[in-house]
Amino acid sequence: MVSIKDIKVDLEELNKFKSRNAKERLDFIDWWVNYMKNNKDKKWSEEQNVIVDSQID
Numbered sequence: 001m002v003s004i005k006d007i008k009v010d011l012e013e014l015n016k017f018k019s020r021n022a023k024e025r026l027d028f029i030d031w032w033v034n035y036m037k038n039n040k041d042k043k044w045s046e047e048q049n050v051i052v053d054s055q056i057d
Contacts, residue, residue: 036044
C-alpha cells in the first residue's frame with residue numbers, strides 16, 4: 001500500500017501544468033465565443049444539443 005509520505009510532488013511542475021491548463025481553457029472559451037458569433041444560432045445550438053444529449057444517455 002502506498003503511503004502519503006511516499007508521494008513526491010514537484011510543485012513547480014504542478015504550477016506549470018495548472019497555468020497551461022488555465023490558458024487552454026481560456027483559449028477554448030475565446031474559440032467558442034468566436035464560433036457562436038460567426039455561425040447561426042440554429043447550427044451551434046444543434047451541435048451543442050448533440051453533446052448534451054450524449055452525456056444523458
